Amino acid sequence: MLAKRIIPCLDVREGRVVKGVQFENLRDAGDPVELAKYYVDERADELVFLDITASKEKRPIVYELVERVAEEVFIPFTIGGGLTSSKEIQEILKRGADKITLNTAAVHNPELIAEAAASFGSQCVVVAIDVKRVTPERWEIFTHGGSKATGLEAVAWARRVEEHGAGEIMLTSMDTDGRKSGYDLVITRKIGEALGIPVIASGGGGELNHFADAFQIGGADAALAASVFHFKKFKIKQVKEFLQAQNIPVRF
Amino acid sequence: MISIIDYGVGNLKSLYNAFRHLDVPANLIRTADEVAAAEKLLLPGVGAFDYAMSNINRLGLVEVLQARAKEGVPVLGICLGMQLLFSHSTEGVGCQGLGLVQGTVTRFGQGKKVPHMGWNEIDVVHEGTLLRSLPESKYAYFVHSYHCVPEEKQDIAAFCDYGSPFCAVVARGNIFGTQFHPEKSQELGLQILENFGEI
Numbered sequence: 001m002l003a004k005r006i007i008p009c010l011d012v013r014e015g016r017v018v019k020g021v022q023f024e025n026l027r028d029a030g031d032p033v034e035l036a037k038y039y040v041d042e043r044a045d046e047l048v049f050l051d052i053t054a055s056k057e058k059r060p061i062v063y064e065l066v067e068r069v070a071e072e073v074f075i076p077f078t079i080g081g082g083l084t085s086s087k088e089i090q091e092i093l094k095r096g097a098d099k100i101t102l103n104t105a106a107v108h109n110p111e112l113i114a115e116a117a118a119s120f121g122s123q124c125v126v127v128a129i130d131v132k133r134v135t136p137e138r139w140e141i142f143t144h145g146g147s148k149a150t151g152l153e154a155v156a157w158a159r160r161v162e163e164h165g166a167g168e169i170m171l172t173s174m175d176t177d178g179r180k181s182g183y184d185l186v187i188t189r190k191i192g193e194a195l196g197i198p199v200i201a202s203g204g205g206g207e208l209n210h211f212a213d214a215f216q217i218g219g220a221d222a223a224l225a226a227s228v229f230h231f232k233k234f235k236i237k238q239v240k241e242f243l244q245a246q247n248i249p250v251r252f
Numbered sequence: 253m254i255s256i257i258d259y260g261v262g263n264l265k266s267l268y269n270a271f272r273h274l275d276v277p278a279n280l281i282r283t284a285d286e287v288a289a290a291e292k293l294l295l296p297g298v299g300a301f302d303y304a305m306s307n308i309n310r311l312g313l314v315e316v317l318q319a320r321a322k323e324g325v326p327v328l329g330i331c332l333g334m335q336l337l338f339s340h341s342t343e344g345v346g347c348q349g350l351g352l353v354q355g356t357v358t359r360f361g362q363g364k365k366v367p368h369m370g371w372n373e374i375d376v377v378h379e380g381t382l383l384r385s386l387p388e389s390k391y392a393y394f395v396h397s398y399h400c401v402p403e404e405k406q407d408i409a410a411f412c413d414y415g416s417p418f419c420a421v422v423a424r425g426n427i428f429g430t431q432f433h434p435e436k437s438q439e440l441g442l443q444i445l446e447n448f449g450e451i
Contacts, residue, residue, distance in 0.1 A: 096265040251391040
């Protein structure tokens with residue numbers, strides 16, 4: 001059976017991991033490649049690197065990072081952060097990344113999704129959508145790390161993203177992100193039911209049962225988390241053991 | 253030496269990196285002459301079947317690939333590369349493949365998410381050289397919307413289950429294919445690539 005995926009997210013800036021990661025057994029936990037290898041050994045199912053600098057001038061640093069990761073990591077990995085053109089996407093894929101994420105650029109220019117899907121295949125185009133609950137029944141899309149409202153309704157936008165050829169949705173709730181109080185299960189489920197492509201739940205994973213809820217209640221295909229892994233609240237293996245005990249299919 | 257055919261479809265870097273990691277000599281080739289001289293051929297690929305076949309045609313590789321396969325040169329197709337080994341695909345308006353394995357390539361049925369994307373378990377039915385010494389955990393990384401249906405059941409070396417069983421690995425004489433990406437399937441995939449190096 002297709003396994004539910006657990007995906008650690010690494011925030012990088014100028015080629016270094018940010019968010020003080022603490023691992024005594026790593027020589028350099030600020031090195032994304034070292035940290036990536038650590039998570040691969042822990043049975044992470046995929047890795048996501050988000051470049052929070054995301055400026056064009058710094059792009060060569062990202063390209064170099066992709067090359068280094070691709071030389072040592074033999075599971076799928078995704079690169080995101082400020083990508084605005086097919087050219088940049090091509091450079092990243094050419095160097096060995098499996099997928100890229102589009103976020104703000106997809107909102108400004110939905111055709112970029114279609115262009116990337118047509119050139120490189122839907123399987124490598126992940127569209128990251130950041131949502132906030134604006135009324136009890138309505139979620140809207142925000143860009144620029146959740147700071148700018150777009151007025152776009154979340155489910156309608158997700159459908160559009162799928163129609164444009166996205167292969168996957170990375171859904172982050174700005175309400176739950178960083179709070180460790182659980183994923184936003186309602187919007188995760190709504191979008192999952194409206195779409196035929198996989199949904200990665202993101203934002204709020206803080207306890208073992210949050211992961212189980214993301215799959216069982218939210219209907220997600222994958223769950224992404226950062227700090228619970230970086231700060232060793234639990235290991236990926238522990239999450240998987242917990243999920244397996246709930247009869248959720250996972251890979252060991 | 254394993255020669256990875258670069259026919260302009262998909263990312264070959266990961267495969268090349270995997271062989272380098274394994275210390276298995278590998279190179280990238282593009283021309284019919286290089287195919288004609290290769291010891292082992294690896295056919296990668298992502299994307300659309302007809303686009304891939306038209307590229308192979310344009311580079312003049314169809315006949316030389318078929319001839320080398322007949323001579324007994326080991327050929328491994330990966331993902332779309334596996335599908336190209338078959339006679340025919342229903343993708344798009346339909347398209348002829350290389351015909352190294354008899355069978356068709358068809359889309360997953362309704363009622364499931366397509367593409368089949370992520371880690372799924374394979375069930376090995378004919379180990380052979382390619383699938384020997386695999387780790388206990390049999391998960392492999394898949395990304396595909398179409399799957400292969402060999403005419404001869406015994407050509408199936410491993411199944412995978414996505415609602416119903418489908419062919420995950422094909423093996424017919426010197427012709428092999430994996431629907432999943434061994435270069436992205438951690439120990440299991442690396443073992444398969446290493447095994448191919450030893451065939």
